[in-house]
Structures are given as structure tokens and as C-alpha cells.
Amino acid sequence: MYRAPASDYDFLLRYVIDGAGILKATTDDEVTLDDVTDVLGHAGTLAADLLAPLNAPGDRVGSKLENDGVTTPPGFTEAYKTFAEGGWTSLGVPASIGGGGMPRIVANAAGEFWSAANTAFSLCPGLSQGAIAACHAHARDELRQTYVPPLVSGRWTGTMNLTEPQAGTDLAAIRTSAQALDDGAWSITGQKIFITWGDHDLAENIVHLVLARTPDAPTGLGGLSLFLVPKYLPDPDGRPGERNRVQTVSLEHKLGIHASPTCVLDYENATGFLVGQQNQGLAAMFVMMNQARLGIAVQGIGLADRAYQQAHAYAAERVQGRVTGRPAGTPIAEHPDVRRLLLSMSSAISAMRGLSTQVSAWIDRANTGHAEAHDADLVEFFVPIIKGWASEACVQITSDAVQVHGGMGFIEETGAAQYYRDARILPIYEGTTAIQANDLLGRKLLRDNGATAETALALIEASVATARAAEHPVAHRLADRLAAAVEAVRHSTRTILARADSPRDAFAGGVSYLQQWGLLAGGWMHARMLVAALGAAEDSASPRRIREADGFATAHLSQVHSLGESITAGEIA
Amino acid sequence: MYRAPASDYDFLLRYVIDGAGILKATTDDEVTLDDVTDVLGHAGTLAADLLAPLNAPGDRVGSKLENDGVTTPPGFTEAYKTFAEGGWTSLGVPASIGGGGMPRIVANAAGEFWSAANTAFSLCPGLSQGAIAACHAHARDELRQTYVPPLVSGRWTGTMNLTEPQAGTDLAAIRTSAQALDDGAWSITGQKIFITWGDHDLAENIVHLVLARTPDAPTGLGGLSLFLVPKYLPDPDGRPGERNRVQTVSLEHKLGIHASPTCVLDYENATGFLVGQQNQGLAAMFVMMNQARLGIAVQGIGLADRAYQQAHAYAAERVQGRVTGRPAGTPIAEHPDVRRLLLSMSSAISAMRGLSTQVSAWIDRANTGHAEAHDADLVEFFVPIIKGWASEACVQITSDAVQVHGGMGFIEETGAAQYYRDARILPIYEGTTAIQANDLLGRKLLRDNGATAETALALIEASVATARAAEHPVAHRLADRLAAAVEAVRHSTRTILARADSPRDAFAGGVSYLQQWGLLAGGWMHARMLVAALGAAEDSASPRRIREADGFATAHLSQVHSLGESITAGEIA
Incomplete structure (x- = not known):
């Protein structure tokens, strides 16, 4: 259910x-x-x-x-x-x-x-x-007219082809080649691995977007071009026609997401079409990247919530032994530790859901004429944070859901184990957590010398003041802890910025810094949700929101301080 | 390897x-x-x-x-x-x-x-x-003479039969019945679940130790008796003879440890023999419990080390992209974040290995005439701590090992995924982490009003002084952090002891308190290992031990402070 x-x-x-x-x-x-x-x-x-x-x-x-x-x-x-x-x-x-x-x-x-x-x-x-x-x-007009409508209607589906055996995190090592044909098309040859939904029977055609190298392209990332390679080449009416020379060699035998085929694809003189400019493939691919990374965070939130819902339902039914301070027959959901675990889970989920909605709102605003100056910067800053934080938190929450089930959690038929297995890919694909942290530090924090970080801290401080003004003890407690967390993150920010000359020390603290930001932003969202819940007379869920705000601050936000030690320490020699 | x-x-x-x-x-x-x-x-x-x-x-x-x-x-x-x-x-x-x-x-x-x-x-x-x-x-002499030698030689193997569908954590709900037969034996009827190695083809006989109720036994835990039920009834020469009426109904389809058969066993008028006194079954079963719980901790250490070794070997081979501050071709083991992860893993493993050896030493001493007064108390106190801490840490470490592998970690053939799946049972069987925490609080801490906790803190403080006297900056840094952690745990101890009147608040902090103790004891072991390594001229591993001591204090020991917030907060209303 x-x-x-x-x-x-x-x-x-x-x-x-x-x-x-x-x-x-x-x-x-x-x-x-x-x-x-x-x-x-x-x-x-x-x-x-x-x-x-x-x-x-x-x-x-x-x-x-x-x-x-x-x-x-x-x-x-x-x-x-x-x-x-x-x-x-x-x-x-x-x-x-x-x-x-x-x-x-x-x-x-x-x-x-x-x-x-x-x-x-x-x-x-x-x-x-x-x-x-x-x-x-x-894509140029003609390609767009042929491919976009069936992708939009869902009659065709799309894939991203980046990884090769020697080129995972390091896309500069991509070897797949593209040779120009007479008619303006290209001949694509190479092997791509880990291609999610690279082949299937759901749709009538599959459109692969493939990073490859043209002859004489520069080495490295600046020599990659993006090609569109359909499984079936469209006929003059735009319907799937001749089979293209791309073959599924094998499927990976994975820990989870078994229904999602993860393909090894062989391209052997497959017909492809250049998308964007030659050697500008990475920029075109990166159009998808922020969206895809936020998408993984959202997957993490959804999967965590599914696992939470099942654990909660199980705990609310299961009677086992006497519960401290409660009458006989009380289900385990009322055990102090089960209650703690469930609150730890649900308060993290609500925090992540709030932050993903906030990041989405910045994306929406950045795409309109009503953007504030910093909207786009905040998107760039928070996308790696929420991808890293939510995907790691999802692994923990699905693990907690197994734990709530006790022995039954380890039995596959119960279902909790599937969520735990499925979740494990989230901190890996679309860039591991370390890659998100590198992005946050290298391409965001160090590049603007902390300006966006300070913008975000100022937004959070404004919410601290609002929470402090609310008439509720949980709001006051949260405001105090949030203010302390702001100072901890500000201190970490300065520490990292001061390490321009010792990048290994800076990057050794990267994941901890990303986690600090996730927790801080989660506390910020709880402060705003709490203030809203206290003000919205018709919010029937406000008792839950108050508990979650208090629970998040206690179990999660408090971790920013211990994470700070890893950042201060730098690399351990 | x-x-x-x-x-x-x-x-x-x-x-x-x-x-x-x-x-x-x-x-x-x-x-x-x-x-x-x-x-x-x-x-x-x-x-x-x-x-x-x-x-x-x-x-x-x-x-x-x-x-x-x-x-x-x-x-x-x-x-x-x-x-x-x-x-x-x-x-x-x-x-x-x-x-x-x-x-x-x-x-x-x-x-x-x-x-x-x-x-x-x-x-x-x-x-x-x-x-x-x-x-x-x-067991009485005759039983002992028949059953102990083949169990010792390994010709026969043993099992523990506690759980029934309605009786997991709550053994008081056990329904399996035992009726006296004319010859002094008993007729056992009931269904037991989650019986590890309940049937197999490794040995010539299997000896089940089964908790059951005799007629007119009191309800609850005080009405349980322990029976020995062999798969094959020994013939007069002590060799496996007639097949007993115990059947394997099914095997569980589990997340991990697939080679270990987890059986549903049906006893239908099976012949059993009373072990110990009637209605004293739980006491006899508890002879095995401390040993079994320390055994799970040791499983966690072993499995974590296996996962670590594989991750370390993979990272030392895999070349991918340029490593900050290192020449081209440097493997990913030198990436600052991979190095951080590997150190987090190995430093926790060394800490747990040290503590399990210390607990073993207390067990050994308690069993001799050379015991100090507190040896047995320290065993009772630390067994739930190390079981809870090491089993939870093993889940995290096997997860980290998947992460080090990147996308390959999610592919079953790589092997890292198996460790991650196998590990998930450890915080569940032989009592979930919450049960360990209940044991620590309810049967240990509150019963002696914190005396054993204070004994342990004093031992740790002695090591703080020794570390402070050593001539090494890492020892000094660790001593300071360990001293701060001692104070944090002492504060938690007092907080919980002051809550005799609000047990739900006390138990809501139980798992956090257990984790605090695990981390503190881990830091203590690192302090002792570090001092020993600095003093032992022939210890070729001393550079690693110094790094691990520093890494453990930074990444793990620092968490005692944030855990303290959950203990102080008590139950969140």
C-alpha cells in the first residue's frame, strides 16, 4: 500500500x-x-x-x-x-x-x-x-521536428550514453568514435555501459544521446560531441523504419532496480546525428545534468517515503511484548526506539521534500523574467547538495525501514529489502556523492569565493528570526539550533575558502561540507514549515509538523557540529 | 582475495x-x-x-x-x-x-x-x-555424554530454536508444547521459525535446543523449559538412529547469507529431552546469549574487514581521471574523498577489533580465579554495546565499500553487494539494536545505578592520561577528544539515571547512548593501540595505527556530542 x-x-x-x-x-x-x-x-x-x-x-x-x-x-x-x-x-x-x-x-x-x-x-x-x-x-530544426514530438508523447523514449568501461567519472577518457558520412549523418562506433533503459519493449523507438569523438577532435573533455542515435531510423513519415546498428550485448545483474534494464550497448557503424556543435557535446549533455541530479534526489525522497510508509504500517499493526508505559496489546510503533526511528525517517523525508520543492521553485523562477539575481546561482549551489544528501539519506532510511521490521525485514517477500537494495544506486549514479562534493566546492563555492553560500546563509538567518518570533517552544528551540548550525557552516565555508593553496585538504572535507549543507537546509525548511503550520489554522497535519521539526533538529541538525571536525581536520596525513 | x-x-x-x-x-x-x-x-x-x-x-x-x-x-x-x-x-x-x-x-x-x-x-x-x-x-550426565562429544568433534551441529511467528523479541509468547512421556523423555509439538542452519547436509546429525512449555507451566518467561531435540535419535552406541519427528517445512528467501539455510521447523510429537530444570529454560538459553551476541559483533568486524579489503584493493588498482595534487595515472585510492572513506572504514574496524578483544579478555579473566571484581560486570555492560555498535557499523562499512566501487559496486558479480546484503541481518538477529540498548539500560545501567559505567569511564580516563604523556601530536589530540567524549558520556549517564521516573524518556535515548559508548570505547582502544604502537619499535604497522587513531577521532568519536542531543531530548512528544 x-x-x-x-x-x-x-x-x-x-x-x-x-x-x-x-x-x-x-x-x-x-x-x-x-x-x-x-x-x-x-x-x-x-x-x-x-x-x-x-x-x-x-x-x-x-x-x-x-x-x-x-x-x-x-x-x-x-x-x-x-x-x-x-x-x-x-x-x-x-x-x-x-x-x-x-x-x-x-x-x-x-x-x-x-x-x-x-x-x-x-x-x-x-x-x-x-x-x-x-x-x-x-538539435537543429529538422531533427527536433522528427524526434521531439514522439518523445514528448511518450511513443519513443530517451537514454543518456556517457559511460564506457574506462570512462566512468572521467568522461575525458571516452573513446567511442564518430565518422562523418556523405549525407551529413555520422557513423558511430564504440561500446557504452551502464545504459539505463537502453533497450526495452515499452515504446516503439528509443533515442540514444551518445557522447563520442570526431576524427582529429582535441583530447579530453573539449573533444566530445553529442550524437542522437535512434534504435530504428525514422522513415520519411517519421515512423520507426530500418533497424540501426546498435545492439544490446548484455544486461547487468544488479543489486536492485531489477526491472530497469541496465544495458551494455554496442555501436558498430550506427547512424547518428550531431546535436549542437562539434566538440561542444559536454555542454549539451550538461543541459540534462542538473535536471537529472535533482531527479535522483527526488527518487531518493520517494523511495525513502515508500519504505517509511511500509515500516510505519508494519509497526502500527505488529504487537510484540509489552511497550514501556503503554497498555498490553500496544503495537511496536509505540516503543520509544521504534518511535524515534520512525520520526528520524519521516522528519528527514519532510526536510528533503521541502528542499527539493524550494530548489524547483528557484529553477522555475530562474527560467522566467521574474528571477531574482541569485535564483540561478542557488540552483547551481543546491543541486549537488540535495543530490548527495538525499541519496545518502535514502540509503539510511531504507535501512531503518528494514530494522523496524525486525527479522521480517530480512525476508525478501516483505518488500522492505527491495527498497534497501534499490536505494543503493542513488549515491552512485549521475555522479557519486564525492563528485557532487567536488562540484559544490570546485565549481560553485571556490569559483564565486563563497558569495552564493553567504546568500543562502542570509536566507536561513531570516528564517531563524521568523522562527524566534513565533509563539511556540519548538520554534524557539529550532531557531537556536538553526542559528548555531548557520555559524558552524559559515565556519566550514571560511575554512575551505582559506585552503585555496592546499586543495587536498579542502576536498578531503567536501562530502562532510555537502552533508552539513543538506542538514542545515533541511533545518531551514523545517523552520519555515513549522512557522507556516503554526499560522495555518486549517492544517490538520500541524501536530506532525511540530514533532518532525523538533525531531529533525535533535537527530539530524545536531550532526553539523561533528561533521565540522572532519572539515577542520582536512586530509589526515 | x-x-x-x-x-x-x-x-x-x-x-x-x-x-x-x-x-x-x-x-x-x-x-x-x-x-x-x-x-x-x-x-x-x-x-x-x-x-x-x-x-x-x-x-x-x-x-x-x-x-x-x-x-x-x-x-x-x-x-x-x-x-x-x-x-x-x-x-x-x-x-x-x-x-x-x-x-x-x-x-x-x-x-x-x-x-x-x-x-x-x-x-x-x-x-x-x-x-x-x-x-x-x-544437561544431565547421560545426555551430556551422548551429545557433547559429537558436537565438539563437529560430527554433529547445533541450533537454537526460540522464535515463533508470534514470538520474536517477545519470548513470553512462545507456544510450542512439551508433554512428558513414560520414559522420561518429552513429546515436543509446535512450529519454530528463523532457525539458522536448522537443516543441512554438512554433518551426520543436528541437535536442536528448543524452548517450549510444559503442561500447567506458568505463563510468560517463567514457564519456558529447554529441550534437546536431535534430528536423528541416537542408537544405543550413540550413533544417529531413528529419524525424529522434526521436519523442515520451508526455507526463507532472504536478502543475504543465502548459503545459510534459515528454516521453518515443524515439531510434531518429536522426542525431546529436558535440559536443566523445568521452567528454567530461559536461564539455560541465556548461557549462550552473551557468547552469541559477542559472536555477532565479531561477524560484523569480519564482514566489514572483508568489504574493506576488497574496496581497498579495487581503489588501489582503478585509475580514473586526475587525482588532485598527484601525478597522472594515480589510482583512485589517492582521491581525498576515497582516502577519507577508506580511513573511516579501517579506523572503525580496528577500533571494534580492539574492543572485541578487550571484551574477550574480560570474559577469560572472569572465568578464572584471577578475575578482578569488575571483570564480569564489564562483560555484561559491554556485550550489548559491542553487538549493537559493531553490527550497525558493519552495515555502514559494507555500504561504504559499495560506494568506493562506484557503479561497479552495484553489479552483483563484483562481490561488494553481497557483503552489503549479508551485513543487514547483523543489527537484527540475536536481538535488534534497540533490544541491546534496552538490555544496556534496563538490566545493566539502571540496575547498578551507573557503577559499572563509572568503572569503565575511569579506565578510559587512565588511558587519556597515558596518551597525554606520550610524545606525539596525534596522541595529544586524541587525548583531548577522548577526555571530552568521556565527559559527554558521563553527562548522558547521569541524564538517564535521573529518569527513573520517566522510563520512556530514558529508553528513547537508549540506542544513542549505546552508540556513544561504542564510539567512546573505540576511541579508548585507539588511544591504547596508539601508545603501544609508539612504544613498540618493531611494529611495522605503526604509521597506519597513527593515521587510524587520528581518523577515528575525527570522523567517529566526534559523533558522541551530537548523539548526546538525542539523549538529553528524551522522547519527542
Whole structure:
């Protein structure tokens, strides 16, 4: 049983983040908050009724490579058809190119529901978003007209082809080659690995976006070009025609997300089309990167919530022994330690959900004429933070969910183990946590000498003042702890900035610094949610929000101080 | 490739813990430290050469229930035969009953090697230890003479039968019944679940120790009796004879330890024999409990070390991109964050290994006439701490090992994923972490009003003074941090003791308090290991020990302070 947290998004968009203002700016008042409530209500129902029941059987059966390609588990093709026909593959794609036209704050919420319901399934439409964005932004007109509409409608799906055996984190080592053909097309040859949904039977065509090198291209990252390589070459009417020379060699046997086929793809003189300029492939690919990284954070939130919901339901039913200070027959959910664990989980989930919505709001604002100067900088700064923080937290929360089940958690049929297995990929793909930390330090913090960090700290300090002014002891306690955490992070920021001359010391503290920011931003969101809950008379969930704010500060925010020691220490010689 | 850390145990027993004194007291000088070096060298070789290669295939094939019982994966029966013939099943069993006669400090070390090499396999001889101990301590002579020798020689193996579907943590809910028969034996009927190695083909007989209720027994824990129920009833010559009425109904489909069969056992008028007094079953079972719980901690250390060794080897080989401040071609082990992760892992493993050896030493001393007054109390106090701390840390370390592998970590063939899956049972079986914390608070801390806690803090303070006197900056830094951690734990202790009237507040902080103690004791062991390493001219590993001491204090010991907030907060209303 999965229940989508649509009402939490309602709360965030109505009382915490200026949802109405963003809808006005992004849709010109054509979409109202009531419309969003309606859309998310439908999305939640679809996630719960259509996708969630396929999650456990999808794990058991897995996707399989057979003679004519990859076969997905029973029910997946039908579910994808319903999903695409409902327009859900392109909820956040601009209406001007046939999408649902919803801003990121809405698509982000729906994305959480899909991931929670069925992480493996959700990756497929998720990757199409990236392909649409890259084609729309960089492909020449003719390509765009052929490829974007079927990707938007979901009739075709997209993939990202970066990794090769020798080129994972280090894309400079990519060897796949592209030779120009007479007709303006290119011949692509090479092997790509870890290609998620690289082949399947859900859609009539698959559009691979492939990083490769043209002859005489410079070595390194500046010699990569982006190519579009369809599984079937479109005929003159744009329908899938001749089979292209890309083959699925094998599927990986993975720890989790078994229903999502992870392919080794062989390109042997496959026909491809250049997207964007030659040697500018990385820039075109990076159009997808922020979106994809925030997407992983949202997967983490969804999967964590799914695991939490199951643990909570189990604990509320299971009776085992006498619970301290409670009558006989009280379920284990009332044991002090089970209660602590459940609160640790739910308070982290609410914090991450708040932050992902805030980052989405900055993205939406940055894309309009109403942006404040720092919106885009805050997006760049917080995307690696939320990707790293939420993906690592998801691993912990799914582990906690196993623990709440006791011995039953270790039995596969219970389902908790699947979430734990599925979660483990999140801190790895789209850049490991260390890569996110390198991005945060190297490309964000050091580049503007801490200016964006200080902007964010000032925003948080404003919320400290608001929380302090609220009439509630939890708000006051949270304000004090948040103020202390701001100082700890400010100190870390200065420490790292002062290490321009000893980069190994700076980077040794990178992941701890990223974690500090995640926790601090989570505390910030709780402060804002708490103040909103205390002010919103009709918020029936306010007792929960007060508990979560207090629980988050106690169990999570307090960690910023011990993390500070790793940052101060630098590299241990 | 697994390499047993025999030299680390050599170091601990020669320079940190008074191994020579314990050998003198427990074996009357018959075993020397050189003998121990020899034994552990052989154990390490056997673990690496015989058991480790069966670990991955054991996971893939798993144990299977077939018509005539459980079949173990290829190679397991032959390996068990070699293992038993070498006397390794009873290394720590008293020589007076045919065992190897080694004290716990030695058996503990070998136990780590077996667990690291093949966790699933190691559970089988591990359970026999418990059966030997219970029979030896409580069974009447005739039973003892029949059952103990084949258990000691490893021809037969033992199991523990506690759990039923409605009776997991709460053993008071056990329903399995025992009816007296005319000949002094009993007829046992009921269903037991989660029975590790409950059936298999490694040995010629299996001896189940079963908790059940006699007619008119009191309800609750005081109405449980312990019965010995063999799979095959011994014939007059003591050889396995008639098949007893105990059947394996099914095996659990688990997240990990696939080679270890987890059985549902049906007893239907099976013949059993009372062990100890009627209604005293729990006391007899608890003979095994401390030993079993320390055993789980040791499993955690072994499995963590196996995962660490693999991650370290991978990182030392894998070249990927340019490493900050290092020449091209430097492997990822030199990336600041990979180095941080590896140090976090190895420093925790060394700390846990030190503490498990210290606890073993207290056990050994408590069993001799040379015990100090507090040895037995310290055992009781630290067993739940190390079980909870090391099992949770093992989950984190095996997760870190996946992370070091990047995308390859998520692929099952790599092996890192197996350790991550296997590890997840450790914080659950033999009592979840919350149960360990309840034990620490309810049966240890509150019962002696903090006396043993204060004894332990005083021991640690003595090591603070020694570290401060050493001439090394890392020792001074560690001494300062350890002193601060002692104060934090002392504060927590007082907070919990002051809550006799609000037990829910006390128990809400239980797991955090247990974790504080684990971290503090780990820091204590590092201080002692560091001082020993600085003083032992011939310790070639001393640079590593210095780094680990510094790394543990930075990354782990610092967490005692944030954990303190959860203890102070009590239950969040």
C-alpha cells in the first residue's frame, strides 16, 4: 500500500513556497493552485493504483535480454501505455512543444510519486525528459521536428550514453568514435555501459544521446560531441523504419532496480546525428545534468517515503511484548526506539521534500523574467547538495525501514529489502556523492569565493528570526539550533575558502561540507514549515509538523557540529 | 582475495591487552603467545584458502530445500569436513571435554577470520558452540555424554530454536508444547521459525535446543523449559538412529547469507529431552546469549574487514581521471574523498577489533580465579554495546565499500553487494539494536545505578592520561577528544539515571547512548593501540595505527556530542 503525499505538496506550495507566484510567472495564470491540487491528486492515484502494484513483481522477475531484445516484467508495457496516454511522460515539458506545461514545482512532486511507486519504472520516462531537453535546446530544426514530438508523447523514449568501461567519472577518457558520412549523418562506433533503459519493449523507438569523438577532435573533455542515435531510423513519415546498428550485448545483474534494464550497448557503424556543435557535446549533455541530479534526489525522497510508509504500517499493526508505559496489546510503533526511528525517517523525508520543492521553485523562477539575481546561482549551489544528501539519506532510511521490521525485514517477500537494495544506486549514479562534493566546492563555492553560500546563509538567518518570533517552544528551540548550525557552516565555508593553496585538504572535507549543507537546509525548511503550520489554522497535519521539526533538529541538525571536525581536520596525513 | 589480519591480533595480544597473562591464567602456561601466533596463522590461511573462495558461489547458489532435506552449495560439505577434522569447530571449547582449549581472546580472533571469509558458513559451527555450552552447563550426565562429544568433534551441529511467528523479541509468547512421556523423555509439538542452519547436509546429525512449555507451566518467561531435540535419535552406541519427528517445512528467501539455510521447523510429537530444570529454560538459553551476541559483533568486524579489503584493493588498482595534487595515472585510492572513506572504514574496524578483544579478555579473566571484581560486570555492560555498535557499523562499512566501487559496486558479480546484503541481518538477529540498548539500560545501567559505567569511564580516563604523556601530536589530540567524549558520556549517564521516573524518556535515548559508548570505547582502544604502537619499535604497522587513531577521532568519536542531543531530548512528544 502506497499513499502519495499530495497533501504535503499542497501545504508546501500554498504556505511555505510561493506556489501561486510561480504559477503566475511560469504559466501566465493559466494554471491555478487548485489545478495543481487536482493534477497531483490524479498523479498520486495513478502512482498508487497503477505503478505501485508492479514494483515487487518487477523486482522478482526483472527485465530480461532475449533474442529480439529486452523484455520487461509482466504489466510494464500496459502500465507505460496508460502512463503515456495520460500525458504523464511530459508533465513538465513546455506546452509549446506539446507537454503538460507544468512548472518544475509540480513535475517534481509527481516525480516523487512515480519513484516511490516504482523506482525502476520511473527511470524510463525520467530519462526521456533529458533527451527532450537536450534535443529541444541543441538539435537543429529538422531533427527536433522528427524526434521531439514522439518523445514528448511518450511513443519513443530517451537514454543518456556517457559511460564506457574506462570512462566512468572521467568522461575525458571516452573513446567511442564518430565518422562523418556523405549525407551529413555520422557513423558511430564504440561500446557504452551502464545504459539505463537502453533497450526495452515499452515504446516503439528509443533515442540514444551518445557522447563520442570526431576524427582529429582535441583530447579530453573539449573533444566530445553529442550524437542522437535512434534504435530504428525514422522513415520519411517519421515512423520507426530500418533497424540501426546498435545492439544490446548484455544486461547487468544488479543489486536492485531489477526491472530497469541496465544495458551494455554496442555501436558498430550506427547512424547518428550531431546535436549542437562539434566538440561542444559536454555542454549539451550538461543541459540534462542538473535536471537529472535533482531527479535522483527526488527518487531518493520517494523511495525513502515508500519504505517509511511500509515500516510505519508494519509497526502500527505488529504487537510484540509489552511497550514501556503503554497498555498490553500496544503495537511496536509505540516503543520509544521504534518511535524515534520512525520520526528520524519521516522528519528527514519532510526536510528533503521541502528542499527539493524550494530548489524547483528557484529553477522555475530562474527560467522566467521574474528571477531574482541569485535564483540561478542557488540552483547551481543546491543541486549537488540535495543530490548527495538525499541519496545518502535514502540509503539510511531504507535501512531503518528494514530494522523496524525486525527479522521480517530480512525476508525478501516483505518488500522492505527491495527498497534497501534499490536505494543503493542513488549515491552512485549521475555522479557519486564525492563528485557532487567536488562540484559544490570546485565549481560553485571556490569559483564565486563563497558569495552564493553567504546568500543562502542570509536566507536561513531570516528564517531563524521568523522562527524566534513565533509563539511556540519548538520554534524557539529550532531557531537556536538553526542559528548555531548557520555559524558552524559559515565556519566550514571560511575554512575551505582559506585552503585555496592546499586543495587536498579542502576536498578531503567536501562530502562532510555537502552533508552539513543538506542538514542545515533541511533545518531551514523545517523552520519555515513549522512557522507556516503554526499560522495555518486549517492544517490538520500541524501536530506532525511540530514533532518532525523538533525531531529533525535533535537527530539530524545536531550532526553539523561533528561533521565540522572532519572539515577542520582536512586530509589526515 | 581475503587476507586474515592475524598480525593485528598479535599486536593486540602482545602490546595492548595482556595476552600472556590471560594465557597463563586460562591454560596454566600450556599455551604461549607464540603458540597463539601459530594457531592464528593457520586459521587465517584456512579462512583465506578454504572458506573465502566458497563465499560468492555460496551466495549465488544458496542452500536449497529438496525432498530429503536441505542441500548446501557446492563445496560446503567438503569444506566443513576439513574444518571439523582440523579441530576448528571447537577451538575455544575446554580441553577437558575434547576442545582446543583456547581462551576466548584466541577463539574470538579465529571467529573473525571465519566470518570474514564466509559469513554464511561460519554461522553453522558458531551455533554449535552455543549448543555445547548449554549442554555442558545444564544437561544431565547421560545426555551430556551422548551429545557433547559429537558436537565438539563437529560430527554433529547445533541450533537454537526460540522464535515463533508470534514470538520474536517477545519470548513470553512462545507456544510450542512439551508433554512428558513414560520414559522420561518429552513429546515436543509446535512450529519454530528463523532457525539458522536448522537443516543441512554438512554433518551426520543436528541437535536442536528448543524452548517450549510444559503442561500447567506458568505463563510468560517463567514457564519456558529447554529441550534437546536431535534430528536423528541416537542408537544405543550413540550413533544417529531413528529419524525424529522434526521436519523442515520451508526455507526463507532472504536478502543475504543465502548459503545459510534459515528454516521453518515443524515439531510434531518429536522426542525431546529436558535440559536443566523445568521452567528454567530461559536461564539455560541465556548461557549462550552473551557468547552469541559477542559472536555477532565479531561477524560484523569480519564482514566489514572483508568489504574493506576488497574496496581497498579495487581503489588501489582503478585509475580514473586526475587525482588532485598527484601525478597522472594515480589510482583512485589517492582521491581525498576515497582516502577519507577508506580511513573511516579501517579506523572503525580496528577500533571494534580492539574492543572485541578487550571484551574477550574480560570474559577469560572472569572465568578464572584471577578475575578482578569488575571483570564480569564489564562483560555484561559491554556485550550489548559491542553487538549493537559493531553490527550497525558493519552495515555502514559494507555500504561504504559499495560506494568506493562506484557503479561497479552495484553489479552483483563484483562481490561488494553481497557483503552489503549479508551485513543487514547483523543489527537484527540475536536481538535488534534497540533490544541491546534496552538490555544496556534496563538490566545493566539502571540496575547498578551507573557503577559499572563509572568503572569503565575511569579506565578510559587512565588511558587519556597515558596518551597525554606520550610524545606525539596525534596522541595529544586524541587525548583531548577522548577526555571530552568521556565527559559527554558521563553527562548522558547521569541524564538517564535521573529518569527513573520517566522510563520512556530514558529508553528513547537508549540506542544513542549505546552508540556513544561504542564510539567512546573505540576511541579508548585507539588511544591504547596508539601508545603501544609508539612504544613498540618493531611494529611495522605503526604509521597506519597513527593515521587510524587520528581518523577515528575525527570522523567517529566526534559523533558522541551530537548523539548526546538525542539523549538529553528524551522522547519527542
